[in-house]
Amino acid sequence: MTTPTTSSTTTLSVRSRSRSRLIAIIVYTWRSCFPPKRWATVLLPCAGALLFGLLARAINSEPDVAFANVAAEGIFGLAMPIAGLVIGDSVLGAEIRAGTFHFTWLSPTPTWQIIFGRWCGGSIVAIITIAPAAAFAALIASSPVSAVPAFLAAAVGSIAYIAIFITIGCLTRRTAVWSLAFVFLVERLLGAALTGIAQLSPTWESRAAFTGLLDDVPTRLQRNGIPEGAAAIVRLLIVTVVALVLANWRMKHLRLSGAAD
Amino acid sequence: MGRTVMSFPMPNLHPPVLDPAFVTDATVEVDAVSVWFGPKVALSELSCSFGPGVSGLLGPNGAGKTTLMRAMTGLVGVNEGSVRVDGRDPRRDRGVHARMALVPEDEAVPAGLTARQFVRYIADLHRVADRGAPDTALQTVDLFDEGDRPVDTFSKGMRQRIKIAAALVTDPRILVLDEPLNGADPVQRAQLILLFKRLGAGGRTVIVSSHVLNEVERLADRVIVLVHGRLAAAGGHRAIRDTMDDAPRHVLVRSDAGRRLAAALVGLESVTGVTFDSKRNGLVVQTLQAREFAIALPRLAKASSIRLVEVRALDDSLESLFRELVR
Incomplete structure (x- = not known):
């Protein structure tokens, strides 16, 4: 073994030619946060979304209406949140629990770059998995006009979820448990009753984005007090930004103990 | 009425570091x-x-x-x-x-x-x-x-x-x-x-x-x-x-007259025990006052006309230190 000969001066002189930290974090997120088992777990809700497309074919009504009903409950209410949960937990919470996140944290990288890089890495995974799955489900349901709205709503909804689950990952070690509680207790239970919560909920807002982008939408899927279509997408983007800002603030106060603790 | 200006010696704000837990050029x-x-x-x-x-x-x-x-x-x-x-x-x-x-x-x-x-x-x-x-x-x-x-x-x-x-x-x-x-x-x-x-x-x-x-x-x-x-x-x-005054130390002492030395050592206040170690072919002296023992031993040997062959601390390793500190 030899003593490293690189001096501080030499290192400083070449730092300007280094690869972007942000790109390094995104690449790391793809390579390390998604081992084969995680990919399989991400693909399960995608398969579920496709099955909901098949289910829509079995409903005895217009294909567009049938798919809208099934997608609102099955895809935006179940498959997309679960996919977002798995991805959001993978990019941060799982690494903190495994005790490997400090390799990233113990660097001079600004916390916003860590958060943003992880979110970008996770969002790209969502955009190539659950969003196309939602679009394919529309095609399977013989509702091609719903494919683009489903893709857009699933993409924006899942990246909002990932931002929220990253924030939860910064707040607690039991990311998966608290994320499930967020989806099923806060969004599904409270969000169904309280419009104020639904306005900030990726499930309700992505559903509203989807239905708002359709020409002919069942009236039962429309909910008063929630922006629809493009306005819902903007709302989801605002939720995403706020969640990332919260995560960035919280990351500065993380207490990183080892995997065994 | 004029003001009286009093001067006090300034305290030394940077005293020399004496505590071994600290270093002068700390990073x-x-x-x-x-x-x-x-x-x-x-x-x-x-x-x-x-x-x-x-x-x-x-x-x-x-x-x-x-x-x-x-x-x-x-x-x-x-x-x-x-x-x-x-x-x-x-x-x-x-x-x-x-x-x-x-x-x-x-x-x-x-x-x-x-x-x-x-x-x-x-x-x-x-x-x-x-x-x-x-x-x-x-x-x-x-x-x-x-x-x-x-x-x-x-x-x-x-x-x-x-x-x-x-x-x-x-x-x-x-x-x-x-x-x-x-x-x-x-x-x-x-x-x-x-x-x-x-x-x-x-x-x-x-x-x-x-x-x-x-x-x-x-x-x-x-x-x-x-x-x-x-x-x-x-x-x-x-x-x-x-610094561990109350921790017992063991010192191997080999000489040309083991029995006489053992009898003389027992009379020293700094010695709490003497045993014969057949493997090392010498006396193992237990002491709680290492400094005093280090001063007294050569005087005792000289007074008793005993030639010391070897004097060596047996437990001066970190292993023994650690045992005593955590005991």
């Missing part, structure tokens, strides 16, 4: 630090400092070594007191991490990355643009040939070495190593000890914790001993021994 300063996790107190009002060279951190399991290292690197915040690295707070100032690296005790390494990708990732985070730096770091820990192998398939010893490579690639001025020799084979241990000593001799602050006390003895210029989250002793291992 890491720990000031009255307490850390607790719920009801468990991990560190209690601990104060010490570290400077260039190799410092050993010793203590039994649960003594607070790992927590201290995490506090020094900013991984955990302190509940009371302060930690300063180059005068900066490692929790608030992320620029500190450009000069500091931690090799954690945990075996966990990122999944899905090869050794080269892992070291390259750390280099990228530190904006080390030298594309050859990761390979140099891998060569330093003898893992160059394993560079394309996934790190999660590595053995325990290899994982330790890849983490050391990841730390070295950033060219840190302060290197914190938590049980870095775990899992390494004897040859690798010797090589790593040599590496750490070279890094320390090169002006870096190297802080190493270990349970393998004879290795720390070979490795560290200075030792900080923690017991139950508190500072138990500090300094060179011989200096620590000198």
Whole structure:
């Protein structure tokens, strides 16, 4: 073994030619946060979304209406949140629990770059998995006009979820448990009753984005007090930004103990 | 009425450092630090400092070594007191991490990355643009040939070495190593000890914790001993021994008249026991007052016309120190 000969001066002189930290974090997120088992777990809700497309074919009504009903409950209410949960937990919470996140944290990288890089890495995974799955489900349901709205709503909804689950990952070690509680207790239970919560909920807002982008939408899927279509997408983007800002603030106060603790 | 101007001698604001827990050229300063996790107190009002060279951190399991290292690197915040690295707070100032690296005790390494990708990732985070730096770091820990192998398939010893490579690639001025020799084979241990000593001799602050006390003895210029989250002793291992007045010491004394010497030794106040060690062919003297005994023994030998062949402390190793400190 030899003593490293690189001096501080030499290192400083070449730092300007280094690869972007942000790109390094995104690449790391793809390579390390998604081992084969995680990919399989991400693909399960995608398969579920496709099955909901098949289910829509079995409903005895217009294909567009049938798919809208099934997608609102099955895809935006179940498959997309679960996919977002798995991805959001993978990019941060799982690494903190495994005790490997400090390799990233113990660097001079600004916390916003860590958060943003992880979110970008996770969002790209969502955009190539659950969003196309939602679009394919529309095609399977013989509702091609719903494919683009489903893709857009699933993409924006899942990246909002990932931002929220990253924030939860910064707040607690039991990311998966608290994320499930967020989806099923806060969004599904409270969000169904309280419009104020639904306005900030990726499930309700992505559903509203989807239905708002359709020409002919069942009236039962429309909910008063929630922006629809493009306005819902903007709302989801605002939720995403706020969640990332919260995560960035919280990351500065993380207490990183080892995997065994 | 005129004012009377009185002058007072100014106190010396920078007294010379005498406490062995502190160094004059400190790069890491720990000031009255307490850390607790719920009801468990991990560190209690601990104060010490570290400077260039190799410092050993010793203590039994649960003594607070790992927590201290995490506090020094900013991984955990302190509940009371302060930690300063180059005068900066490692929790608030992320620029500190450009000069500091931690090799954690945990075996966990990122999944899905090869050794080269892992070291390259750390280099990228530190904006080390030298594309050859990761390979140099891998060569330093003898893992160059394993560079394309996934790190999660590595053995325990290899994982330790890849983490050391990841730390070295950033060219840190302060290197914190938590049980870095775990899992390494004897040859690798010797090589790593040599590496750490070279890094320390090169002006870096190297802080190493270990349970393998004879290795720390070979490795560290200075030792900080923690017991139950508190500072138990500090300094060179011989200096620590000198501070332990109430700890018994065993001294081997060989002479040309063992029986006569044994009878004479029993009369010394500083001697609490004398036994004959047939393996060493000499007397083993137990004393609680080592200094007094060291002065009295030659006088006694001279007065009794006994020639001393060998006088040697038997328990002047860190191993025995540690046992006594944690007893």
